[in-house]
Amino acid sequence: MARGDPNYKLTYFDLRGLSEPVRYLFAYAKVEYDDNRIKREDWPAMKKDMPFRTLPVLEVDGQTIGQSKAIGRFLAKRFNLVGQDDIEQARVDALVDYLEDVKHAGVGLMTLFREQDEKKKQEMKDQFFGETLPDYMDVLEQHLRSNNGGKGFFVGSGPTWADFAVAVFMDALDKFQPGFLSKYPLLSAHKARVEDLKGTKEWIAKRPKTVM
Known part of the structure:
Protein backbone atom coordinates (compact mmCIF):
# COMPACT_ATOMS: atom_id res chain seq x y z
CA MET A 1 0.00 0.00 0.00
CA ALA A 2 1.45 3.34 -1.04
CA ARG A 3 2.02 6.10 1.48
CA GLY A 4 -1.14 8.17 1.85
CA ASP A 5 -3.50 5.47 0.55
CA PRO A 6 -6.57 4.78 2.72
CA ASN A 7 -6.40 1.88 5.14
CA TYR A 8 -9.36 -0.47 4.67
CA LYS A 9 -10.37 -3.26 7.03
CA LEU A 10 -13.38 -5.42 6.19
CA THR A 11 -14.70 -7.53 9.06
CA TYR A 12 -17.05 -10.44 8.45
CA PHE A 13 -17.38 -14.14 9.13
CA ASP A 14 -15.36 -16.71 7.20
CA LEU A 15 -18.03 -16.82 4.48
CA ARG A 16 -18.67 -15.23 1.11
CA GLY A 17 -22.16 -14.07 2.07
CA LEU A 18 -22.87 -10.37 2.38
CA SER A 19 -19.21 -9.38 2.04
CA GLU A 20 -18.40 -11.07 -1.24
CA PRO A 21 -19.65 -8.25 -3.53
CA VAL A 22 -17.45 -5.91 -1.47
CA ARG A 23 -14.47 -8.22 -1.95
CA TYR A 24 -15.17 -8.23 -5.70
CA LEU A 25 -15.07 -4.41 -5.63
CA PHE A 26 -11.67 -4.40 -3.94
CA ALA A 27 -10.36 -7.07 -6.30
CA TYR A 28 -11.55 -5.39 -9.49
CA ALA A 29 -10.28 -1.98 -8.35
CA LYS A 30 -6.96 -3.58 -7.32
CA VAL A 31 -7.16 -1.92 -3.90
CA GLU A 32 -5.51 -3.57 -0.90
CA TYR A 33 -7.52 -4.20 2.27
CA ASP A 34 -7.46 -6.30 5.42
CA ASP A 35 -9.92 -9.18 4.92
CA ASN A 36 -10.63 -9.75 8.62
CA ARG A 37 -12.55 -13.02 9.05
CA ILE A 38 -13.82 -13.74 12.54
CA LYS A 39 -14.97 -16.94 14.19
CA ARG A 40 -18.63 -17.39 15.11
CA GLU A 41 -17.72 -17.93 18.74
CA ASP A 42 -15.99 -14.53 18.87
CA TRP A 43 -18.98 -12.63 17.53
CA PRO A 44 -21.08 -12.25 20.74
CA ALA A 45 -18.27 -10.38 22.49
CA MET A 46 -17.84 -8.03 19.50
CA LYS A 47 -21.49 -7.42 18.68
CA LYS A 48 -22.19 -4.42 20.94
CA ASP A 49 -19.20 -2.56 19.51
CA MET A 50 -20.54 -2.70 15.96
CA PRO A 51 -22.52 0.30 14.59
CA PHE A 52 -25.69 -1.73 13.99
CA ARG A 53 -24.70 -4.89 15.91
CA THR A 54 -24.36 -6.66 12.57
CA LEU A 55 -21.65 -7.65 10.13
CA PRO A 56 -20.02 -6.78 7.81
CA VAL A 57 -18.38 -3.54 8.85
CA LEU A 58 -15.73 -1.57 7.02
CA GLU A 59 -13.11 0.52 8.78
CA VAL A 60 -11.63 3.33 6.71
CA ASP A 61 -8.73 5.11 8.39
CA GLY A 62 -10.32 4.46 11.77
CA GLN A 63 -13.89 5.41 10.74
CA THR A 64 -16.40 2.55 10.82
CA ILE A 65 -19.19 1.99 8.30
CA GLY A 66 -21.92 -0.59 8.87
CA GLN A 67 -24.45 -2.30 6.56
CA SER A 68 -23.29 -4.18 3.48
CA LYS A 69 -25.17 -2.05 0.95
CA ALA A 70 -23.82 1.18 2.42
CA ILE A 71 -20.32 -0.28 2.31
CA GLY A 72 -20.78 -1.39 -1.28
CA ARG A 73 -22.14 1.98 -2.38
CA PHE A 74 -19.36 3.85 -0.58
CA LEU A 75 -16.60 1.82 -2.22
CA ALA A 76 -18.30 1.81 -5.61
CA LYS A 77 -18.34 5.61 -5.54
CA ARG A 78 -14.67 5.71 -4.61
CA PHE A 79 -13.78 3.24 -7.35
CA ASN A 80 -16.04 4.81 -10.02
CA LEU A 81 -18.31 1.77 -10.25
CA VAL A 82 -21.68 3.40 -9.63
CA GLY A 83 -22.63 4.44 -13.17
CA GLN A 84 -21.74 7.44 -15.30
CA ASP A 85 -24.59 9.81 -14.39
Missing part, protein backbone atom coordinates in the same frame (compact mmCIF):
# COMPACT_ATOMS: atom_id res chain seq x y z
CA ASP A 86 -27.50 10.17 -11.97
CA ILE A 87 -29.84 7.99 -14.03
CA GLU A 88 -27.30 5.17 -14.29
CA GLN A 89 -26.57 5.44 -10.58
CA ALA A 90 -30.27 5.15 -9.76
CA ARG A 91 -30.58 2.07 -11.98
CA VAL A 92 -27.56 0.48 -10.31
CA ASP A 93 -29.00 1.17 -6.85
CA ALA A 94 -32.39 -0.18 -7.91
CA LEU A 95 -30.86 -3.46 -9.06
CA VAL A 96 -28.97 -3.90 -5.79
CA ASP A 97 -32.13 -3.10 -3.83
CA TYR A 98 -34.11 -5.55 -5.95
CA LEU A 99 -31.74 -8.33 -4.99
CA GLU A 100 -32.82 -7.81 -1.40
CA ASP A 101 -36.42 -8.42 -2.49
CA VAL A 102 -35.31 -11.65 -4.17
CA LYS A 103 -33.31 -12.89 -1.18
CA HIS A 104 -36.25 -12.43 1.18
CA ALA A 105 -38.99 -13.63 -1.15
CA GLY A 106 -40.95 -16.69 -0.12
CA VAL A 107 -39.09 -18.76 2.47
CA GLY A 108 -35.97 -16.64 1.96
CA LEU A 109 -32.52 -17.80 1.03
CA MET A 110 -31.01 -17.49 4.51
CA THR A 111 -33.86 -19.43 6.08
CA LEU A 112 -33.26 -22.13 3.52
CA PHE A 113 -29.53 -22.15 4.27
CA ARG A 114 -30.07 -22.48 8.04
CA GLU A 115 -32.72 -25.22 7.94
CA GLN A 116 -31.35 -28.41 9.50
CA ASP A 117 -34.20 -30.82 8.80
CA GLU A 118 -33.27 -32.28 5.40
CA LYS A 119 -36.82 -33.25 4.43
CA LYS A 120 -38.16 -29.80 5.29
CA LYS A 121 -35.18 -28.18 3.58
CA GLN A 122 -35.90 -30.04 0.35
CA GLU A 123 -39.54 -28.96 0.45
CA MET A 124 -38.44 -25.35 0.97
CA LYS A 125 -35.93 -25.62 -1.89
CA ASP A 126 -38.59 -26.97 -4.22
CA GLN A 127 -40.87 -24.07 -3.37
CA PHE A 128 -38.18 -21.39 -3.55
CA PHE A 129 -36.55 -22.51 -6.79
CA GLY A 130 -39.67 -23.86 -8.46
CA GLU A 131 -42.31 -21.28 -7.54
CA THR A 132 -40.77 -18.15 -6.01
CA LEU A 133 -37.60 -17.44 -7.95
CA PRO A 134 -38.64 -17.73 -11.63
CA ASP A 135 -40.51 -14.41 -11.76
CA TYR A 136 -37.61 -12.59 -10.13
CA MET A 137 -35.10 -14.22 -12.45
CA ASP A 138 -37.19 -13.19 -15.45
CA VAL A 139 -37.14 -9.58 -14.23
CA LEU A 140 -33.35 -9.64 -13.85
CA GLU A 141 -32.89 -11.11 -17.32
CA GLN A 142 -35.24 -8.46 -18.72
CA HIS A 143 -33.08 -5.69 -17.23
CA LEU A 144 -29.90 -7.32 -18.50
CA ARG A 145 -31.36 -7.81 -21.99
CA SER A 146 -32.43 -4.15 -22.16
CA ASN A 147 -28.77 -3.07 -22.11
CA ASN A 148 -26.86 -4.12 -25.23
CA GLY A 149 -29.00 -7.19 -25.68
CA GLY A 150 -27.68 -8.71 -22.48
CA LYS A 151 -24.21 -9.24 -23.92
CA GLY A 152 -22.44 -6.88 -21.54
CA PHE A 153 -23.40 -5.55 -18.14
CA PHE A 154 -26.58 -4.38 -16.45
CA VAL A 155 -26.02 -0.62 -16.74
CA GLY A 156 -23.84 1.31 -19.15
CA SER A 157 -20.84 -0.02 -21.06
CA GLY A 158 -18.79 -1.40 -18.16
CA PRO A 159 -19.22 -3.20 -14.85
CA THR A 160 -20.76 -1.55 -11.80
CA TRP A 161 -21.22 -2.86 -8.30
CA ALA A 162 -24.66 -4.10 -9.34
CA ASP A 163 -22.96 -6.59 -11.65
CA PHE A 164 -20.84 -7.86 -8.78
CA ALA A 165 -23.85 -8.15 -6.48
CA VAL A 166 -25.89 -10.06 -9.06
CA ALA A 167 -23.02 -12.38 -10.00
CA VAL A 168 -22.35 -13.26 -6.36
CA PHE A 169 -26.05 -13.98 -5.82
CA MET A 170 -26.17 -16.16 -8.94
CA ASP A 171 -23.18 -18.07 -7.61
CA ALA A 172 -25.03 -18.69 -4.33
CA LEU A 173 -28.08 -19.97 -6.22
CA ASP A 174 -25.88 -22.24 -8.27
CA LYS A 175 -24.39 -23.71 -5.10
CA PHE A 176 -27.82 -24.33 -3.56
CA GLN A 177 -29.37 -25.75 -6.72
CA PRO A 178 -26.80 -26.92 -9.30
CA GLY A 179 -28.11 -26.58 -12.84
CA PHE A 180 -30.74 -23.97 -11.95
CA LEU A 181 -28.96 -21.21 -13.88
CA SER A 182 -29.10 -23.22 -17.11
CA LYS A 183 -32.69 -22.00 -17.43
CA TYR A 184 -31.42 -18.41 -17.54
CA PRO A 185 -28.66 -18.25 -20.17
CA LEU A 186 -28.24 -14.47 -20.05
CA LEU A 187 -27.70 -14.43 -16.29
CA SER A 188 -25.47 -17.48 -16.48
CA ALA A 189 -23.31 -15.85 -19.17
CA HIS A 190 -23.25 -12.59 -17.22
CA LYS A 191 -22.01 -14.42 -14.11
CA ALA A 192 -19.20 -15.99 -16.13
CA ARG A 193 -18.33 -12.60 -17.66
CA VAL A 194 -18.06 -10.92 -14.25
CA GLU A 195 -16.03 -13.78 -12.84
CA ASP A 196 -13.63 -13.48 -15.76
CA LEU A 197 -12.91 -9.78 -15.20
CA LYS A 198 -9.31 -9.00 -14.39
CA GLY A 199 -9.09 -8.74 -10.63
CA THR A 200 -12.21 -10.72 -9.81
CA LYS A 201 -10.83 -13.73 -11.69
CA GLU A 202 -7.67 -13.71 -9.60
CA TRP A 203 -9.65 -13.22 -6.38
CA ILE A 204 -11.95 -16.18 -7.10
CA ALA A 205 -8.94 -18.39 -7.79
CA LYS A 206 -7.28 -17.62 -4.45
CA ARG A 207 -10.17 -16.89 -2.06
CA PRO A 208 -10.70 -19.19 0.94
CA LYS A 209 -12.93 -22.18 0.35
CA THR A 210 -16.07 -21.75 2.45
CA VAL A 211 -19.48 -23.41 2.71
CA MET A 212 -21.27 -20.28 1.49
Whole structure:
Protein backbone atom coordinates (compact mmCIF):
# COMPACT_ATOMS: atom_id res chain seq x y z
CA MET A 1 0.00 0.00 0.00
CA ALA A 2 1.45 3.34 -1.04
CA ARG A 3 2.02 6.10 1.48
CA GLY A 4 -1.14 8.17 1.85
CA ASP A 5 -3.50 5.47 0.55
CA PRO A 6 -6.57 4.78 2.72
CA ASN A 7 -6.40 1.88 5.14
CA TYR A 8 -9.36 -0.47 4.67
CA LYS A 9 -10.37 -3.26 7.03
CA LEU A 10 -13.38 -5.42 6.19
CA THR A 11 -14.70 -7.53 9.06
CA TYR A 12 -17.05 -10.44 8.45
CA PHE A 13 -17.38 -14.14 9.13
CA ASP A 14 -15.36 -16.71 7.20
CA LEU A 15 -18.03 -16.82 4.48
CA ARG A 16 -18.67 -15.23 1.11
CA GLY A 17 -22.16 -14.07 2.07
CA LEU A 18 -22.87 -10.37 2.38
CA SER A 19 -19.21 -9.38 2.04
CA GLU A 20 -18.40 -11.07 -1.24
CA PRO A 21 -19.65 -8.25 -3.53
CA VAL A 22 -17.45 -5.91 -1.47
CA ARG A 23 -14.47 -8.22 -1.95
CA TYR A 24 -15.17 -8.23 -5.70
CA LEU A 25 -15.07 -4.41 -5.63
CA PHE A 26 -11.67 -4.40 -3.94
CA ALA A 27 -10.36 -7.07 -6.30
CA TYR A 28 -11.55 -5.39 -9.49
CA ALA A 29 -10.28 -1.98 -8.35
CA LYS A 30 -6.96 -3.58 -7.32
CA VAL A 31 -7.16 -1.92 -3.90
CA GLU A 32 -5.51 -3.57 -0.90
CA TYR A 33 -7.52 -4.20 2.27
CA ASP A 34 -7.46 -6.30 5.42
CA ASP A 35 -9.92 -9.18 4.92
CA ASN A 36 -10.63 -9.75 8.62
CA ARG A 37 -12.55 -13.02 9.05
CA ILE A 38 -13.82 -13.74 12.54
CA LYS A 39 -14.97 -16.94 14.19
CA ARG A 40 -18.63 -17.39 15.11
CA GLU A 41 -17.72 -17.93 18.74
CA ASP A 42 -15.99 -14.53 18.87
CA TRP A 43 -18.98 -12.63 17.53
CA PRO A 44 -21.08 -12.25 20.74
CA ALA A 45 -18.27 -10.38 22.49
CA MET A 46 -17.84 -8.03 19.50
CA LYS A 47 -21.49 -7.42 18.68
CA LYS A 48 -22.19 -4.42 20.94
CA ASP A 49 -19.20 -2.56 19.51
CA MET A 50 -20.54 -2.70 15.96
CA PRO A 51 -22.52 0.30 14.59
CA PHE A 52 -25.69 -1.73 13.99
CA ARG A 53 -24.70 -4.89 15.91
CA THR A 54 -24.36 -6.66 12.57
CA LEU A 55 -21.65 -7.65 10.13
CA PRO A 56 -20.02 -6.78 7.81
CA VAL A 57 -18.38 -3.54 8.85
CA LEU A 58 -15.73 -1.57 7.02
CA GLU A 59 -13.11 0.52 8.78
CA VAL A 60 -11.63 3.33 6.71
CA ASP A 61 -8.73 5.11 8.39
CA GLY A 62 -10.32 4.46 11.77
CA GLN A 63 -13.89 5.41 10.74
CA THR A 64 -16.40 2.55 10.82
CA ILE A 65 -19.19 1.99 8.30
CA GLY A 66 -21.92 -0.59 8.87
CA GLN A 67 -24.45 -2.30 6.56
CA SER A 68 -23.29 -4.18 3.48
CA LYS A 69 -25.17 -2.05 0.95
CA ALA A 70 -23.82 1.18 2.42
CA ILE A 71 -20.32 -0.28 2.31
CA GLY A 72 -20.78 -1.39 -1.28
CA ARG A 73 -22.14 1.98 -2.38
CA PHE A 74 -19.36 3.85 -0.58
CA LEU A 75 -16.60 1.82 -2.22
CA ALA A 76 -18.30 1.81 -5.61
CA LYS A 77 -18.34 5.61 -5.54
CA ARG A 78 -14.67 5.71 -4.61
CA PHE A 79 -13.78 3.24 -7.35
CA ASN A 80 -16.04 4.81 -10.02
CA LEU A 81 -18.31 1.77 -10.25
CA VAL A 82 -21.68 3.40 -9.63
CA GLY A 83 -22.63 4.44 -13.17
CA GLN A 84 -21.74 7.44 -15.30
CA ASP A 85 -24.59 9.81 -14.39
CA ASP A 86 -27.50 10.17 -11.97
CA ILE A 87 -29.84 7.99 -14.03
CA GLU A 88 -27.30 5.17 -14.29
CA GLN A 89 -26.57 5.44 -10.58
CA ALA A 90 -30.27 5.15 -9.76
CA ARG A 91 -30.58 2.07 -11.98
CA VAL A 92 -27.56 0.48 -10.31
CA ASP A 93 -29.00 1.17 -6.85
CA ALA A 94 -32.39 -0.18 -7.91
CA LEU A 95 -30.86 -3.46 -9.06
CA VAL A 96 -28.97 -3.90 -5.79
CA ASP A 97 -32.13 -3.10 -3.83
CA TYR A 98 -34.11 -5.55 -5.95
CA LEU A 99 -31.74 -8.33 -4.99
CA GLU A 100 -32.82 -7.81 -1.40
CA ASP A 101 -36.42 -8.42 -2.49
CA VAL A 102 -35.31 -11.65 -4.17
CA LYS A 103 -33.31 -12.89 -1.18
CA HIS A 104 -36.25 -12.43 1.18
CA ALA A 105 -38.99 -13.63 -1.15
CA GLY A 106 -40.95 -16.69 -0.12
CA VAL A 107 -39.09 -18.76 2.47
CA GLY A 108 -35.97 -16.64 1.96
CA LEU A 109 -32.52 -17.80 1.03
CA MET A 110 -31.01 -17.49 4.51
CA THR A 111 -33.86 -19.43 6.08
CA LEU A 112 -33.26 -22.13 3.52
CA PHE A 113 -29.53 -22.15 4.27
CA ARG A 114 -30.07 -22.48 8.04
CA GLU A 115 -32.72 -25.22 7.94
CA GLN A 116 -31.35 -28.41 9.50
CA ASP A 117 -34.20 -30.82 8.80
CA GLU A 118 -33.27 -32.28 5.40
CA LYS A 119 -36.82 -33.25 4.43
CA LYS A 120 -38.16 -29.80 5.29
CA LYS A 121 -35.18 -28.18 3.58
CA GLN A 122 -35.90 -30.04 0.35
CA GLU A 123 -39.54 -28.96 0.45
CA MET A 124 -38.44 -25.35 0.97
CA LYS A 125 -35.93 -25.62 -1.89
CA ASP A 126 -38.59 -26.97 -4.22
CA GLN A 127 -40.87 -24.07 -3.37
CA PHE A 128 -38.18 -21.39 -3.55
CA PHE A 129 -36.55 -22.51 -6.79
CA GLY A 130 -39.67 -23.86 -8.46
CA GLU A 131 -42.31 -21.28 -7.54
CA THR A 132 -40.77 -18.15 -6.01
CA LEU A 133 -37.60 -17.44 -7.95
CA PRO A 134 -38.64 -17.73 -11.63
CA ASP A 135 -40.51 -14.41 -11.76
CA TYR A 136 -37.61 -12.59 -10.13
CA MET A 137 -35.10 -14.22 -12.45
CA ASP A 138 -37.19 -13.19 -15.45
CA VAL A 139 -37.14 -9.58 -14.23
CA LEU A 140 -33.35 -9.64 -13.85
CA GLU A 141 -32.89 -11.11 -17.32
CA GLN A 142 -35.24 -8.46 -18.72
CA HIS A 143 -33.08 -5.69 -17.23
CA LEU A 144 -29.90 -7.32 -18.50
CA ARG A 145 -31.36 -7.81 -21.99
CA SER A 146 -32.43 -4.15 -22.16
CA ASN A 147 -28.77 -3.07 -22.11
CA ASN A 148 -26.86 -4.12 -25.23
CA GLY A 149 -29.00 -7.19 -25.68
CA GLY A 150 -27.68 -8.71 -22.48
CA LYS A 151 -24.21 -9.24 -23.92
CA GLY A 152 -22.44 -6.88 -21.54
CA PHE A 153 -23.40 -5.55 -18.14
CA PHE A 154 -26.58 -4.38 -16.45
CA VAL A 155 -26.02 -0.62 -16.74
CA GLY A 156 -23.84 1.31 -19.15
CA SER A 157 -20.84 -0.02 -21.06
CA GLY A 158 -18.79 -1.40 -18.16
CA PRO A 159 -19.22 -3.20 -14.85
CA THR A 160 -20.76 -1.55 -11.80
CA TRP A 161 -21.22 -2.86 -8.30
CA ALA A 162 -24.66 -4.10 -9.34
CA ASP A 163 -22.96 -6.59 -11.65
CA PHE A 164 -20.84 -7.86 -8.78
CA ALA A 165 -23.85 -8.15 -6.48
CA VAL A 166 -25.89 -10.06 -9.06
CA ALA A 167 -23.02 -12.38 -10.00
CA VAL A 168 -22.35 -13.26 -6.36
CA PHE A 169 -26.05 -13.98 -5.82
CA MET A 170 -26.17 -16.16 -8.94
CA ASP A 171 -23.18 -18.07 -7.61
CA ALA A 172 -25.03 -18.69 -4.33
CA LEU A 173 -28.08 -19.97 -6.22
CA ASP A 174 -25.88 -22.24 -8.27
CA LYS A 175 -24.39 -23.71 -5.10
CA PHE A 176 -27.82 -24.33 -3.56
CA GLN A 177 -29.37 -25.75 -6.72
CA PRO A 178 -26.80 -26.92 -9.30
CA GLY A 179 -28.11 -26.58 -12.84
CA PHE A 180 -30.74 -23.97 -11.95
CA LEU A 181 -28.96 -21.21 -13.88
CA SER A 182 -29.10 -23.22 -17.11
CA LYS A 183 -32.69 -22.00 -17.43
CA TYR A 184 -31.42 -18.41 -17.54
CA PRO A 185 -28.66 -18.25 -20.17
CA LEU A 186 -28.24 -14.47 -20.05
CA LEU A 187 -27.70 -14.43 -16.29
CA SER A 188 -25.47 -17.48 -16.48
CA ALA A 189 -23.31 -15.85 -19.17
CA HIS A 190 -23.25 -12.59 -17.22
CA LYS A 191 -22.01 -14.42 -14.11
CA ALA A 192 -19.20 -15.99 -16.13
CA ARG A 193 -18.33 -12.60 -17.66
CA VAL A 194 -18.06 -10.92 -14.25
CA GLU A 195 -16.03 -13.78 -12.84
CA ASP A 196 -13.63 -13.48 -15.76
CA LEU A 197 -12.91 -9.78 -15.20
CA LYS A 198 -9.31 -9.00 -14.39
CA GLY A 199 -9.09 -8.74 -10.63
CA THR A 200 -12.21 -10.72 -9.81
CA LYS A 201 -10.83 -13.73 -11.69
CA GLU A 202 -7.67 -13.71 -9.60
CA TRP A 203 -9.65 -13.22 -6.38
CA ILE A 204 -11.95 -16.18 -7.10
CA ALA A 205 -8.94 -18.39 -7.79
CA LYS A 206 -7.28 -17.62 -4.45
CA ARG A 207 -10.17 -16.89 -2.06
CA PRO A 208 -10.70 -19.19 0.94
CA LYS A 209 -12.93 -22.18 0.35
CA THR A 210 -16.07 -21.75 2.45
CA VAL A 211 -19.48 -23.41 2.71
CA MET A 212 -21.27 -20.28 1.49
